[in-house]
Amino acid sequence: MRSAAEKRTWVSVLSSLTEPLLDFIYPPWCVLCNNDLEAEVLVCRTCLETLPRLEQPVLAAEKLTHQLSGPAWFDASIALFPFHESIQKLIHLMKYKGYESLAQPLGRELGLALRDAALVEAAVLAPVPLHRRRLRERGYNQSERLAQHAAAAAGLPMEAALLQRVRYTRPQAKLAKAERSRNLAGAFVVPRPEATAGGVVVLVDDLFTTGHTLNECAKTLKAQGCRQVYCLTLVRV
Numbered sequence: 001m002r003s004a005a006e007k008r009t010w011v012s013v014l015s016s017l018t019e020p021l022l023d024f025i026y027p028p029w030c031v032l033c034n035n036d037l038e039a040e041v042l043v044c045r046t047c048l049e050t051l052p053r054l055e056q057p058v059l060a061a062e063k064l065t066h067q068l069s070g071p072a073w074f075d076a077s078i079a080l081f082p083f084h085e086s087i088q089k090l091i092h093l094m095k096y097k098g099y100e101s102l103a104q105p106l107g108r109e110l111g112l113a114l115r116d117a118a119l120v121e122a123a124v125l126a127p128v129p130l131h132r133r134r135l136r137e138r139g140y141n142q143s144e145r146l147a148q149h150a151a152a153a154a155g156l157p158m159e160a161a162l163l164q165r166v167r168y169t170r171p172q173a174k175l176a177k178a179e180r181s182r183n184l185a186g187a188f189v190v191p192r193p194e195a196t197a198g199g200v201v202v203l204v205d206d207l208f209t210t211g212h213t214l215n216e217c218a219k220t221l222k223a224q225g226c227r228q229v230y231c232l233t234l235v236r237v
Ligand SMILES: [Zn+2]
Pocket: 030, 031, 032, 033, 034, 035, 043, 044, 045, 046, 047, 048
């Protein structure tokens, strides 16, 4: 048995080691304005609240079909921000620089937007999955983290493995418009269709750019009998 004094020494040694380490991993200042943070994670409330917002967060799929090279399989898109350097920086840090915890404040904003849109009462949130090869390269799926925090803020369930990516695909951005749907055909499966909770699914991703990836996910879900599919993203271009 170690004495209480010995334990206290260990605790103080450990905290002196981990605190500078945590500070190194996550700086205690806002990644956008450099002001000191209080209870916030990585980005301050002021920066989050003053990010330019989309005037119309909810758009019916018909308004977005011009971007897709075929029919829209989802029902509507809900998004928060237009493409802008601040949100671009936050997404870049979250996806590629290991600032995984940015998914917490950003995911919460997504969940609140979903709740305010009042489109769904009972739905399950599902992230756009990464192929396991890309998941290995990146270490985490930022969409899953966003979905997790969005679900908590909206008071809805989240199914991380509702969709599975079974084919490794080339990055969409490098392809011509006509090739994009072909590149994604058959890329996703629904391993347990019974998990789609009454047939309403909210797909979560960081970006709605051309919409091809989200549309392919929606197509896969509708083929499994889902009644409604919504796309919930931080940015819509
Ligand atoms: Zn700030």
